[in-house]
Amino acid sequence: MPRSDSSDLEPDSSHALHPTIREEVQDLMMSSDNDTVHVPPPHIAARFSRSSNLRRKSSATSSRRNSLSSHHSSRSSRSAHGGPYSTHVAQHLRRASIIETRKARLADRAAHAEQVRLRAALAKAAPRASTSSEERALAAKQAREKFLAQVAANCAEEVKRAKKVAEDTREKRAAEHLRLKEDMIERLAEAEKRRSLLQQNQRRPRTATLPSVEERKVLIRRPRNETEAAKVIQKAWRNSKRRSIVSDFLELGLTLENVQKTSFEDVGSLLSQDKVLETTTKVLRMYGLQDNDSDITGERTATRTFLSAFLVLGHPAQVLSQEGEQEKDLIEKAKNALLCFDTVVVNPSLSPSANQLELLSDAYASFQTAFTAWKDRDSSVLLDTMLAQFVELDAIWQTVKNDKEGLVAEDYREGIQQNQTLLLVRLKRLAGPDKAMKMITEAVRKSRKAKGKKKPVGDVRPRAASLPSADATAPTLTPVEASVSDIDADTSELGNRRATSLLPDNRTIMHELAINKEYRIDTKPKTDMRDNAIQAVSANMRQGFESGLGDLFIVAMAETIREKLLSLVVPGKSLHTLISDSLDTAMIANQVKMGAFSYQQFFTFMNSLLPKICAPVRDAEVKALAEDQTEDPIERLAKLNYVVDLLSVDHANFSLQMNAPLLIKEAMSYEQRCFTNIVGCQTLSRTSKWWSEAKRKTEEEMARRSSRDQSTPANRATSDKIYMQGLVDLAIGVTELHEVGIPETLELDRSRISRMRVDILRMVVISAILLTAKNLMRRDVRSQWKEQAQRMWDLPFTDAQAFIAAIESRYALPPNTKTQLSGTTERILLDGRNRQVSHPVVKVLLQKIKAHVYTRLSASSADERVKAASSASQVLSSGGLPEFVVAIGAMVDELQRVADVDREAHGKWYDDVIKAVNQEDSSGA
Numbered sequence: 001m002p003r004s005d006s007s008d009l010e011p012d013s014s015h016a017l018h019p020t021i022r023e024e025v026q027d028l029m030m031s032s033d034n035d036t037v038h039v040p041p042p043h044i045a046a047r048f049s050r051s052s053n054l055r056r057k058s059s060a061t062s063s064r065r066n067s068l069s070s071h072h073s074s075r076s077s078r079s080a081h082g083g084p085y086s087t088h089v090a091q092h093l094r095r096a097s098i099i100e101t102r103k104a105r106l107a108d109r110a111a112h113a114e115q116v117r118l119r120a121a122l123a124k125a126a127p128r129a130s131t132s133s134e135e136r137a138l139a140a141k142q143a144r145e146k147f148l149a150q151v152a153a154n155c156a157e158e159v160k161r162a163k164k165v166a167e168d169t170r171e172k173r174a175a176e177h178l179r180l181k182e183d184m185i186e187r188l189a190e191a192e193k194r195r196s197l198l199q200q201n202q203r204r205p206r207t208a209t210l211p212s213v214e215e216r217k218v219l220i221r222r223p224r225n226e227t228e229a230a231k232v233i234q235k236a237w238r239n240s241k242r243r244s245i246v247s248d249f250l251e252l253g254l255t256l257e258n259v260q261k262t263s264f265e266d267v268g269s270l271l272s273q274d275k276v277l278e279t280t281t282k283v284l285r286m287y288g289l290q291d292n293d294s295d296i297t298g299e300r301t302a303t304r305t306f307l308s309a310f311l312v313l314g315h316p317a318q319v320l321s322q323e324g325e326q327e328k329d330l331i332e333k334a335k336n337a338l339l340c341f342d343t344v345v346v347n348p349s350l351s352p353s354a355n356q357l358e359l360l361s362d363a364y365a366s367f368q369t370a371f372t373a374w375k376d377r378d379s380s381v382l383l384d385t386m387l388a389q390f391v392e393l394d395a396i397w398q399t400v401k402n403d404k405e406g407l408v409a410e411d412y413r414e415g416i417q418q419n420q421t422l423l424l425v426r427l428k429r430l431a432g433p434d435k436a437m438k439m440i441t442e443a444v445r446k447s448r449k450a451k452g453k454k455k456p457v458g459d460v461r462p463r464a465a466s467l468p469s470a471d472a473t474a475p476t477l478t479p480v481e482a483s484v485s486d487i488d489a490d491t492s493e494l495g496n497r498r499a500t501s502l503l504p505d506n507r508t509i510m511h512e513l514a515i516n517k518e519y520r521i522d523t524k525p526k527t528d529m530r531d532n533a534i535q536a537v538s539a540n541m542r543q544g545f546e547s548g549l550g551d552l553f554i555v556a557m558a559e560t561i562r563e564k565l566l567s568l569v570v571p572g573k574s575l576h577t578l579i580s581d582s583l584d585t586a587m588i589a590n591q592v593k594m595g596a597f598s599y600q601q602f603f604t605f606m607n608s609l610l611p612k613i614c615a616p617v618r619d620a621e622v623k624a625l626a627e628d629q630t631e632d633p634i635e636r637l638a639k640l641n642y643v644v645d646l647l648s649v650d651h652a653n654f655s656l657q658m659n660a661p662l663l664i665k666e667a668m669s670y671e672q673r674c675f676t677n678i679v680g681c682q683t684l685s686r687t688s689k690w691w692s693e694a695k696r697k698t699e700e701e702m703a704r705r706s707s708r709d710q711s712t713p714a715n716r717a718t719s720d721k722i723y724m725q726g727l728v729d730l731a732i733g734v735t736e737l738h739e740v741g742i743p744e745t746l747e748l749d750r751s752r753i754s755r756m757r758v759d760i761l762r763m764v765v766i767s768a769i770l771l772t773a774k775n776l777m778r779r780d781v782r783s784q785w786k787e788q789a790q791r792m793w794d795l796p797f798t799d800a801q802a803f804i805a806a807i808e809s810r811y812a813l814p815p816n817t818k819t820q821l822s823g824t825t826e827r828i829l830l831d832g833r834n835r836q837v838s839h840p841v842v843k844v845l846l847q848k849i850k851a852h853v854y855t856r857l858s859a860s861s862a863d864e865r866v867k868a869a870s871s872a873s874q875v876l877s878s879g880g881l882p883e884f885v886v887a888i889g890a891m892v893d894e895l896q897r898v899a900d901v902d903r904e905a906h907g908k909w910y911d912d913v914i915k916a917v918n919q920e921d922s923s924g925a
């Protein structure tokens with residue numbers, strides 16, 4: 001192919017136009033409305049035609065047009081015809097071919113897009129075959145989050161550990177810095193002391209070896225004017241006054257060595273002398289430790305605070321109640337203050353330097369701040385303790401002041417007044433006169449109100465009861481003047497009905513009334529027993545009805561209710577006649593036999609009768625019984641019997657209230673007759689065994705005291721001490737009270753002693769937990785956590801977290817403290833569940849309660865009893881039992897009344913037992 005043809009296919013790039021511009025030019029040329037054809041010059045047309053061919057892409061359809069042969073034939077044909085029209089047709093054809101090509105390409109793209117869209121829709125609509133990849137992705141995400149959380153936790157622990165290490169390091173550095181500072185202060189003080197001693201004992205100067213004194217020249221500076229002379233005189237006067245004050249203080253002999261050698265009481269009396277206070281005040285004022293403008297009370301208070309440093313360092317055991325962090329800090333600051341003070345006053349002839357005065361001022365301020373903080377914390381505990389002592393003394397006086405003979409009251413009066421006066425002075429000194437009197441008044445009023453008569457709610461006087469006449473000689477409840485045979489019959493009759501009655505027997509009533517003059521029968525202790533008995537009777541009645549013996553049960557129940565109702569009304573009155581006629585046993589038996597007995601009429605009569613007999617306080621129970629329409633007659637009879645028992649209790653309590661003085665007079669003789677009838681000629685084996693054991697323990701204790709101290713009458717085993725030892729061993733314990741463990745003389749007090757043992761178990765368990773918490777939290781063991789103890793009292797011993805929650809309700813427990821307390825609480829509660837004493841803290845607390853109760857009960861004189869009662873709060877609080885001071889005091893009072901009644905009623909039997917035990921010991925020896 002010639003070179004010229006190929007060169008024609010590649011036009012000059014400088015003449016080539018943009019494809020879009022060329023297409024617009026072609027459209028403009030072809031869309032002209034004029035039919036005239038404007039033919040461009042050949043060389044321009046050739047350029048346009050060649051440019052359009054170059055613009056098109058290579059494809060299967062246009063491959064032939066782009067070939068050299070097609071191009072050559074086109075030029076040959078165009079050159080053969082040689083006209084403009086042929087050129088225009090060729091361009092039109094090419095444009096049409098391009099348009100068709102574009103349409104085909106766009107159609108292909110649209111079809112491809114539709115296929116892609118259909119495939120995507122099908123893929124989206126089709127169910128997924130497996131989600132394992134998503135599950136793996138989710139599991140990987142969770143694992144990653146867990147790992148990140150673990151990493152964050154580890155980082156937090158590391159940060160916490162690092163902070164703790166930094167804090168410990170900082171505290172160690174601070175402690176080391178403080179130690180070095182104190183060491184440096186001590187060294188400076190020692191150096192100053194040595195310097196002063198050296199100045200005091202100066203060596204003789206070398207010039208002293210001169211032949212004569214006259215040869216030395218003494219230069220005396222004379223004042224030049226009156227001002228300088230006045231200054232010299234004033235300086236000499238101040239030095240003389242300072243030497244005089246310091247010399248007066250040193251003459252007191254108030255040093256730490258002397259204080260340690262002297263007893264605590266002597267030191268206290270020495271520091272309270274006016275001479276010591278005035279001299280110390282002058283010294284403190286001279287060294288700038290007190291203001292000259294302060295009043296006398298403030299000066300005395302500051303002086304006593306400073307002198308307290310000698311007591312704190314000389315007798316820390318008597319001053320400080322425990323060895324906590326605050327007490328240790330107080331001791332260190334007191335030591336520093338006295339050391340600086342000794343450095344200043346060591347030599348009266350030398351004036352202290354400014355550095356010494358500054359150290360003394362800082363040490364005194366630090367000690368005063370620490371002492372104030374310790375006093376504020378300890379004052380609240382001391383106030384509570386002294387208030388409890390004052391209230392206990394007032395309770396004793398309220399007990400003995402009504403003594404008719406006057407002997408007991410006179411014995412107690414002087415001791416109680418003396419101790420209360422001492423407590424009042426201390427309270428006024430500690431809290432101020434006004435505040436102390438207000439606190440005492442409120443505490444005494446609260447105590448008297450708590451121990452006063454508990455008036456029943458509502459009117460308890462039965463409507464059918466009548467007031468006893470003035471010439472009444474015996475109560476209607478108990479036949480105190482009855483013979484032994486009558487007592488036997490009455491006791492056996494009550495014993496047969498005791499299972500289904502809320503009333504105790506006559507002997508129990510008389511015994512309780514002798515112990516407590518305000519005794520009233522309570523239905524709560526016997527309610528469960530009575531309900532069980534009623535259920536048993538109901539079951540027997542149902543069996544009787546099923547076996548055909550229902551008539552007998554109906555007659556027996558009617559007779560029982562009739563007897564109870566007749567005992568509630570006055571004989572000869574209309575109600576007594578109505579009950580006797582309407583509830584006639586023979587009439588009811590005939591009705592039942594003839595089948596004419598109507599339950600509905602019987603219950604209707606009772607519903608109309610009971611409101612006339614009952615007390616106003618029982619109107620609710622009677623109304624509930626009347627509104628009860630249970631179809632089962634046996635159940636309604638049981639409920640009726642229960643309401644009648646309640647009315648009997650109310651009538652018995654009213655009779656006790658009216659006839660208590662007469663019953664109390666006859667209580668001892670009645671108990672002696674009953675006990676004689678029960679015991680007969682039998683030997684009191686359990687009482688003898690109990691007395692022998694108590695005697696052995698008492699003699700061992702007295703022997704131990706005699707070996708430690710000198711033999712005194714107080715260390716002898718008397719019968720009173722032996723009895724109290726046995727009574728304390730019975731009442732103060734945690735184990736179950738066995739049948740053989742209680743003597744025959746105290747059989748009526750079995751329930752009381754069992755209740756006391758349960759209360760003692762609660763006390764030692766709760767006190768052990770609270771004492772452990774106080775020690776772990778570094779709190780004062782004498783502080784009273786009454787609210788927490790009250791919450792723990794009703795908690796079961798199986799839930800340790802409940803006891804911890806009771807403490808956390810007021811005090812925040814750190815994690816380590818809570819963990820330790822939880823472990824200790826579990827071990828203590830295990831003892832409570834098993835009713836044993838194995839934990840060391842529980843053992844110590846139980847022993848302290850037993851020793852305190854024995855000390856108060858075995859006190860022989862009024863002075864000893866008053867002293868033991870006044871120190872009870874202090875002893876129990878320091879022993880870890882501040883929350884139960886009042887409860888233990890009430891228990892001591894109750895045991896004292898039990899002992900008095902028991903020994904007065906069974907005195908002759910105790911004499912026989914003591915004689916038999918002594919003879920047995922003598923024969924055995």
